[in-house]
Amino acid sequence: MINRLLAEYYSFENEAIRRLRNVYTLFRTLRILNSLRSPGKRYCIRVNTLKTSREDVIRLLKEEGIEASRYRFLNDVIYIKVKGPFQVKKHSKIVIADKAAAESVYMGANLYGPGVLKTINVKEGDLVSIYSPLGHLVAEGVARMDGPEMTAKKRGLAVETTNSVYKVPHIRELDVYKRGLIYDQSLPSILSIHILNPEKGWKIVDMCASPGGKTTLAAQLMENDGIIYAIDRTDRKTRRIRENCKRLGINIVQTFNEDSRFLYNKSIFYDADAIILDPPCSALGVRPKLYYNRSEGEFKSFEKYQRQFIETAVKLLKPGGLLLYTTCTLTLEENEQNILWAIKNFKLKIIKQKLFMGSPGIGVINDLTLTQRYEPDKHDTPGFFIALLRKLP
Template sequence: MNKKKKSVREAALDILELIDKQQSYSNLLLNQVIQKEKITGPDVGLLTELVYGTIQRKLTLDYYLQPFLRKQPDHWVLNLLRLSIYQMVYLDKIPDRAILFEAVEIAKKRGHKGISSFVNGILRQVQRQGVPSLNIIADPIERLSVETSHPLWLVQRWNKQFGWEKTKSMCEYNLLPPVQTARVNMLMTSMEEVISLLKEEGFDVQPSPIIPEGIRVLRGNIAHSKVYESGLISIQDESSMVVAYALELSPDLAVLDACAAPGGKTGHIAEKLKGTGKVVALDLHSHKVRLINENAARLQLQNIEANVMDSRNTSELLELESFDRVLVDAPCSGLGVLRRKPDIKYSKTIQDIAALSHVQLEILNESARLLKKNGLLIYSTCTVDMEENLETVNEFLRQQENFIPHYIHLPNSLTHLVDPKENKVQILPQDFGGDGFFIAAFKKKDQ
């Protein structure tokens, strides 16, 4: 006998529970559940909206629920209430009666009659009374924290680092769905051909105003396109594409990508070398190195060599001063990608940031030994934490007397973001809709 197929809301609740229990990333779990439960068509969009929306707005939803909860319910019940309130407040196409009916049915199936009555009672109260106003929160920083569902410590920290206007804009921007962007493989095709082929497949795309080889996807997921399968494009955020420009690449250079997986920047570097020279790409995990190799094969790039290696010990295995360029796209707190991975904002702590800075410095110092004299070392992260980024940069320069800051060359549309005094770039999500990113460049002196 076939087991009854789960409803979209049941599947969404399962994912929310797994994220909390396993600390797994929402994007990975979402794909797994879509395949396992054979969810198709418009239901994929609804499931994605329910999962991401509920996670994105978790602190706001808890604020809305607070006056109606006399006791803390079981965790799954709290997630079911969050999921239901999210639909009632933010999704105007779904009638309340459908939301309530489904929530009560799920509560009956998962719990007992008392729980289904409890869920029904809470949601009916919310329906009658409405949610509490955010305007009663007097402190503007606390209000912004609740309104945009960012932990208070993070909003306070950003306010200190970037000021109120930038912090407010960044928190609001982080709630918007990210635009899918891709990089055209200029070794195999042209921008015009890719846009034409994607339009034939039914996708709505346009050239990026930021990156010459970038495209923005207005409708559809091009990961499922023939154009992607045939290696004509790579899915990559525009901010991430900026990094290859900072490397000032020209043919026949030897480049080390010290923290390479999943290989987006590796492929971009190899393409910018026009298939010449070599890109040595490293990662600690063999399954991630396999991803880099698969990507290189799809893009038909012969100049990538991927190895399993700990970037903190590279000088024991690779020849010293053998690379013209070194990229350290360092492991970081990921606070620049909260639109794609909203669960990060609830799991990261100040202690995590301090620990990551230590690891970043280890990798930078080790990678510096592999760079030729007059070569460029690029440090990048997908975060927007000034302490994490600047302290690492300043400490590296203190420890490495034979390195000096180097001016960062970017596409013309982004030169205004370069801080000429500091030789660094901090991209915020609101700058052009990409991920938050930090880039610094160093040159090795010719002693």
């Protein structure tokens, strides 16, 4: 009964609520659901130390009118305070955006044609309200084309956002971004690569690499010395990796369009010093989240899918090599239970992480407390899981 009420109130599927409550108390589940509605208080940015320093980036951002603060535990991380929540006015002219676009506009992004689902009485120049498919009012702005044109053309600027529930600077429009001095990346994602601590000369396989955040940070820490094979399934995804590498000045990455579950068929990927595995997951920890509609069947399929990647990762690692396993979800099944399955079925050992700012993983056996969770209500980050394992001889 309580699960159903929570699902209705937060626009979540019952299965998602059930899985959260498998991990957390009712009180914590409520706190997490409320936290997922917001983007958090800090917007994290990684400094590209191959090209610049943190102090220079802070100075350049200040010249753009943006105040950035240092993250005290890592010298390549800064953050910007997220502003909001703000009241957004309702207008008679309406634009409905798809879920992904609505969640971006919710933080101040402009709305582009591909994200428009429907318009109501909209003409170019009108003040409009932007809604999610389930009716969440996320922003208001000025229509930059007629409504029928938005849905027909599916390209170009549809609505210029003038007021949104939350506000984050348009980082990717800044000169410091275009020059490759920064990369916007969540704090747990950055921490995970620092935990891996890749060394110069290493051979790394990033099995699900797009858009390249972990790939490019690994290359940065390796000082552009070594080789990283960045894999993803489509040319669109690997093109994004190449674009980011070019912008950031990284030249040790080779991209491949492959299904990483079958990389064991190619000898080039064997004897890796490290594997980075952030497999497709239920993304329950991603924020902000206006609603969530994954079914029970989808949750179960993710668990099975992820284990196929783990099995291949073990084959590719050299003895003594490291497997970094991460997800942006909060379920036991995709996190600790996958790690428990891995160490029971393969010669893997969970090892201690040198940076530990999250909560210990759940489980008192098999060193599961050496894994770590980042929880939206507790750490002001997206929900995230990190495990580091070593392949035994």
